[in-house]
Amino acid sequence: MNIEKKRLSAGLYFVATPLGSARDITLRALDILASADVLAAEDTRTMRHLMQIHGVALGDRALIAYHDHSDAAVRARLMRLLSEGKSVAYASEAGTPLVADPGFELAREALAEGIAVTSAPGPSAVIAALSIAGLPTDRFMFAGFAPAAKGARQTWLQEVSALSATLVLYESPKRIQRLLAEMAALFGAERQAAVCREMTKRFEEVLRGSLGELADRLAEKPVKGEIVLVVDRDRRAASTASMEDLLQVALAEMSIKDAAVSVATALGLPRRQVYQAALDLAKAR
DSSP: OOOOOOOOOSEEEEEOBOSSOGGGSOHHHHHHHHHOSEEEESOHHHHHHHHHHTTOOOTTOEEEEOOTTOOHHHHHHHHHHHHTTOEEEEEOSSBOTTSSSSOHHHHHHHHHTTOOEEEEOOOOHHHHHHHHHOSOOSSEEEEEEOOSSHHHHHHHHHHHHTOSSEEEEEEOTTTHHHHHHHHHHHHOTTOEEEEEESTTSTTOEEEEEEHHHHHHHHHHSOOOSOEEEEEOOOHHHHHHHHHHHHHHHHHTTSOHHHHHHHHHHHHTOOHHHHHHHHHHHHHHO
16 A cells, blocks of 8 residues: 655645545545644544554654544644644544534634645545435435434424435434334335445445334344434425326326326325315316
8 A cells, every 4th residue: 555655735634534444544545644744533542543554653743632522722722733834634533524523613713714624535424325225316415413302303303304305314223213213203104214334344234115114123123333324305295296297197188087096106195185186187177
């Protein structure tokens, strides 16, 4: 492996690190870790281990812990080093910094001070889950973690339920079954989803099915590990919107009953709902 150690320009470098397999790190990420004047990490033990695996020497460089519980003094120290013209590389414990990980406040302060901020892209649990879930990827929303409090969670679920995009979120193994059950009740038990866990690790697994099926499955057999939940977009809204157009075409060639059955089957909508819409269209004609 060719790790290039060279002088980096002053600035803040966000470095993506492996989710599980250490070999997923990029060569550019290793070059930055080998060359930066200062290293900062969400978990310094994980950073040290990763560097040891790839033969990147820390030497006499500072390795500073910066995480969600760090006080403002730690960020002030990093900002002082950046203002002195140092190159600072920051990595979260796994995946891409700032994506449900620390770093946002540091990035915002650095940009406000006119300091260059750049990224060494690489592993991301969001993108990895989308790649293997088997659900549409043309439009998606990363929603982070669902709120822990029931009332706030219900409000949040209602807000995201009708999005016309694939939904990606993180959840703990202790709460994933409850979340699936609540989603099944609110989104509709038939909505398709995928529970992606332990990605790139030894026990990687993807459970695919409807929200109702997955909730029942995990109630019987709980899962462990880090989880990304991917949920299909609300197809009911899209189906309802296109129902009238399809009915107009079908009614030109079929009886009201046959047109309703044909459109309901094609869109996966209740026959009674489509039949009533067909009756209304026929009257309007």
